[in-house]
Amino acid sequence: MKILVINGSPKGNKSNTYQLTTAFLAGMREGAQETEEKMEVEELQINRLDIHPCLGCFSCWNKTPGTCCIQDDMGEVIGKLLWADVTIWSFPLYYYTVPGALKNLIDRQLPMVLPFMVENETQTGNGSHPSRYDMSGKRTVVISTCGFYTAEGNYDGVYSLFDHEYGRDGYTAIFCGQGELFRVPEVSQRTKEYLNHVKTAGKEYFAGGILSETRDRLEELLYPKEIFETWADMSWGIEKPDGEKESDALLFTRQMAALYRKESFRGKEQVLEMYYTDIDECYQIVMGSEESHVVTDGSLTATTRIETPLSVWRSIAAGEIRGDEALLKQLYRVKGDFQLMLDWDDYFGGAGGGTERESVCRQESGGKMHVPTKETNMNIMLIPWMAFWIFVGINREIGSLVSIGACVLVPLFYYQHKKTVYDVVSAALAAGFSMAALLGADERIVLPLSYLSFGMMWTVSCFNKIPLTAHYSMNAYHGEDALRNPLFVKTNWILTLLWGILYLLTPVWTWFLMGTGVKSYIGAINSVLPILMGIFTVWFQKWYPAKVARGE
Numbered sequence: 198m199k200i201l202v203i204n205g206s207p208k209g210n211k212s213n214t215y216q217l218t219t220a221f222l223a224g225m226r227e228g229a230q231e232t233e234e235k236m237e238v239e240e241l242q243i244n245r246l247d248i249h250p251c252l253g254c255f256s257c258w259n260k261t262p263g264t265c266c267i268q269d270d271m272g273e274v275i276g277k278l279l280w281a282d283v284t285i286w287s288f289p290l291y292y293y294t295v296p297g298a299l300k301n302l303i304d305r306q307l308p309m310v311l312p313f314m315v316e317n318e319t320q321t322g323n324g325s326h327p328s329r330y331d332m333s334g335k336r337t338v339v340i341s342t343c344g345f346y347t348a349e350g351n352y353d354g355v356y357s358l359f360d361h362e363y364g365r366d367g368y369t370a371i372f373c374g375q376g377e378l379f380r381v382p383e384v385s386q387r388t389k390e391y392l393n394h395v396k397t398a399g400k401e402y403f404a405g406g407i408l409s410e411t412r413d414r415l416e417e418l419l420y421p422k423e424i425f426e427t428w429a430d431m432s433w434g435i436e437k438p439d440g441e442k443e444s445d446a447l448l449f450t451r452q453m454a455a456l457y458r459k460e461s462f463r464g465k466e467q468v469l470e471m472y473y474t475d476i477d478e479c480y481q482i483v484m485g486s487e488e489s490h491v492v493t494d495g496s497l498t499a500t501t502r503i504e505t506p507l508s509v510w511r512s513i514a515a516g517e518i519r520g521d522e523a524l525l526k527q528l529y530r531v532k533g534d535f536q537l538m539l540d541w542d543d544y545f546g547g548a549g550g551g552t553e554r555e556s557v558c559r560q561e562s563g564g565k566m567h568v569p570t571k572e573t574n575m576n577i578m579l580i581p582w583m584a585f586w587i588f589v590g591i592n593r594e595i596g597s598l599v600s601i602g603a604c605v606l607v608p609l610f611y612y613q614h615k616k617t618v619y620d621v622v623s624a625a626l627a628a629g630f631s632m633a634a635l636l637g638a639d640e641r642i643v644l645p646l647s648y649l650s651f652g653m654m655w656t657v658s659c660f661n662k663i664p665l666t667a668h669y670s671m672n673a674y675h676g677e678d679a680l681r682n683p684l685f686v687k688t689n690w691i692l693t694l695l696w697g698i699l700y701l702l703t704p705v706w707t708w709f710l711m712g713t714g715v716k717s718y719i720g721a722i723n724s725v726l727p728i729l730m731g732i733f734t735v736w737f738q739k740w741y742p743a744k745v746a747r748g749e
């Protein structure tokens with residue numbers, strides 16, 4: 198497949214739109230690799246081409262049919278347009294239409310058509326000129342970004358132009374609002390997510406057409422209107438009434454505040470204090486039910502205070518370093534309520550604006566269903582053990598059968614939940630111990646051995662990159678992303694080790710107590726410590742990250 202990209206942005210490679218186009222091409226390339234189809238790409242940058250405006254002399258129709266009288270780069274462009282199977286027009290929206298230089302290029306396609314007038318049913322309007330060349334089978338993609346919060350309603354000029362040229366359903370369009378965000382590192386988490394969808398669109402386009410699920414994603418706003426507009430207005434630099442320009446740190450804090458998502462309001466106003474240690478400036482972001490605003494006189498009591506060099510926080514915001522990693526390295530400190538940090542993504546996170554679907558993506562074909570992702574569940578790992586410890590204690594034969602039954606039924610949970618290796622190992626071990634009990638093995642050996650195996654499973658998992666508890670507690674901390682958070686992993690590592698040690702020790706007193714008169718109370722006795730440990734776990738997983746954050 199031969200692909201021609203015409204980058205119509207005067208900014209060349211620095212164009213916002215070009216990022217979308219590059220992502221789309223990357224997707225197409227992936228499609229080509231998978232099908233082992235050859236893909237050739239030619240790119241034309243409008244800012245490097247010498248293309249003069251059309252003189253309107255019609256000499257390309259009468260004096261020198263098919264050849265323009267102007268000697269510039271347009272001859273090469275026409276050659277490439279005829280060569281390509283797919284032409285991708287990439288450009289910013291300028292005054293509700295294409296940039297002037299690109300319009301010149303479009304006008305200069307006149308030699309490609311014949312002077313005769315015909316009705317073309319696929320194109321809009323009345324009257325058209327037939328092509329001088331065989332253009333059948335060629336495909337067209339139009340990719341554009343604009344500066345307003347949405348593409349909706351702003352592209353009628355562009356639609357009109359391309360509808361006339363290629364027919365209403367004769368091309369695929371991806372039009373995206375908030376285009377300037379693609380050059381802002383602080384929101385790169387969100388723009389990268391969008392670019393990934395564009396890449397998927399490219400791959401699907403290569404295979405035939407963009408699927409409806411991907412189109413839905415492309416139609417989501419990058420950020421909700423109010424957030425984007427406040428943010429964008431401030432990005433030009435705010436003038437105080439007396440004309441003095443506000444400090445960089447204050448502007449940065451205001452932009453951060455603008456990203457606040459009021460839907461995450463937890464019923465109580467919070468004050469996030471940002472103290473920039475390197476420049477000794479302090480600002481407070483008030484996070485309310487309707488909006489956020491910045492207080493500059495430090496007059497409020499902070500809910501949470503972040504002490505950080507401005508450069509560090511900028512790097513975190515730009516995604517150059519992970520916030521959690523920087524915290525563990527003590528590049529910044531957090532004082533006060535640490536919960537705000539745990540909920541950071543909800544308050545200021547990347548994937549905003551997902552509910553409004555107002556930007557524009559138009560194309561010919563349709564698509565497939567969205568499959569929700571499954572979560573792990575610690576109960577699936579615990580049920581086989583609980584069944585064994587409780588029921589075999591009550592009645593050896595019936596209890597063993599009940600316990601085996603519980604292990605056999607475990608796979609049913611996987612319809613709803615994600616499986617972990619610990620779920621599988623637990624079901625296998627508990628079934629094995631139940632079988633041993635059923636076959637008459639000595640209870641004084643089997644029960645302590647089961648605790649030992651349980652403890653071993655927890656302890657051994659500490660030698661893996663991700664300890665056992667992290668596989669389950671990640672659900673409450675933004676899923677698998679939590680596994681990349683070193684502080685989260687370390688907290689879970691400590692907890693997993695403590696639980697492992699508890700269960701490595703449990704068989705010792707279990708074996709001893711089983712030889713005494715309290716044998717029948719062993720189940721109750723062995724429940725006390727885990728209950729206390731559970732209470733400790735709940736406390737520790739909040740206390741430890743907060744302690745590290747305070748820099749202690």
Ligand SMILES: Cc1cc2nc3c(=O)[nH]c(=O)nc-3n(C[C@H](O)[C@H](O)[C@H](O)COP(=O)(O)O)c2cc1C
Pocket residue numbers: 206207208211212213214215288289290291292293294342343344345351375376377
């Ligand atoms: C001269 C000019 C005119 C513009 N006109 C519009 C417009 O009519 N509507 C809009 O939403 N954005 C408009 N913009 C904003 C650009 O479309 C937006 O910044 C785009 O993301 C730039 O893309 P690029 O980096 O690919 O050139 C205009 C920008 C310039 C410089």
